[in-house]
Amino acid sequence: MIRVLLADDQHIVRMGLRAVLESADDIEIVGEVETADGAVQAVQRIEVDVVLMDLRFGVGASGHQVESGAQATARILALDLESAPNILVVTNYDSDGDILGAVEAGAVGYLLKDAPPEELIDAVRSAAAGTPTMSGSVAHRLEYRDREAALSLSAREIEVLQEVAHGKSNRQIGADLFLSEATVKSHLVHIYNKMGCGPGRLRLQLHGTPEFCDPPGRHSHHGHRSRHGRHRHHGAVAVCPGVTSGRRGSLPRRRR
Numbered sequence: 001m002i003r004v005l006l007a008d009d010q011h012i013v014r015m016g017l018r019a020v021l022e023s024a025d026d027i028e029i030v031g032e033v034e035t036a037d038g039a040v041q042a043v044q045r046i047e048v049d050v051v052l053m054d055l056r057f058g059v060g061a062s063g064h065q066v067e068s069g070a071q072a073t074a075r076i077l078a079l080d081l082e083s084a085p086n087i088l089v090v091t092n093y094d095s096d097g098d099i100l101g102a103v104e105a106g107a108v109g110y111l112l113k114d115a116p117p118e119e120l121i122d123a124v125r126s127a128a129a130g131t132p133t134m135s136g137s138v139a140h141r142l143e144y145r146d147r148e149a150a151l152s153l154s155a156r157e158i159e160v161l162q163e164v165a166h167g168k169s170n171r172q173i174g175a176d177l178f179l180s181e182a183t184v185k186s187h188l189v190h191i192y193n194k195m196g197c198g199p200g201r202l203r204l205q206l207h208g209t210p211e212f213c214d215p216p217g218r219h220s221h222h223g224h225r226s227r228h229g230r231h232r233h234h235g236a237v238a239v240c241p242g243v244t245s246g247r248r249g250s251l252p253r254r255r256r
Helices: 012-022 035-046 069-077 096-105 117-128 136-150 155-165 170-177 181-197 199-203
Strands: 002-007 027-033 049-053 087-090 110-111
Touching: 002 012, 002 035, 002 096, 002 117, 012 027, 012 117, 035 049, 035 069, 049 069, 049 117, 069 087, 069 096, 087 096, 087 117, 087 136, 096 110, 117 170, 155 170, 155 181, 170 181
Parallel strands: 002 027, 002 049, 049 087, 087 110
Antiparallel strands: none
8 A cells, every 4th residue: 555644724725625536545644744845754653655745834823934845855765764754746837947956855756736646646656666766747838837947058068968867977978089088077067057956956857868959950960879878776876767748757766
């Protein structure tokens, strides 16, 4: 059974999520909390495989802004737990800041609350297995944003990015492109700055899709070198399967 904790400040939302998920034979709701901090405390008391985490919990009883779902996600993943749960964000918010904040915090999936019941159930199963997932509309807008950013990359930076898309380490990239490891790191820093992100952001778009790094009118001279590179799902420059319009995309696979 997949043990799920619901974290949302609206009781009616938790009721709806429970009703959908309990229709699946392999999912069990083991707890509900109405605050982000409550989720952090709960995973230390009970065994949880997946936390369904809202992003915004509104103003608490004290009248002050309470902890966000992204902050709670980072706290949960920083805990010294024997088996840390995977975090699946389920929210109404799809701004770039919300999405990227959750991903950088370590969420394995990002789903909007208007997702069909079967998509929610599939997403929970994927999250339990550590398999990344994301709502199609969210994936599409991030893909478009990052394609625009890729237009500003130099030819060499695109070559490095293509190697990253195959999950290669800095050392492997250097060997393929005849660069020192320090030079590869320098190119990656420039890429992160130009695209306005860090490694976590790139994980959303690139793994297994080197063609994403070929904006119109630009082509790499070394793209063929990395066709046989092995895919990796961890490490400083690991990235994940790209996303296409109209289907669920992917986030970085987390190791259990």
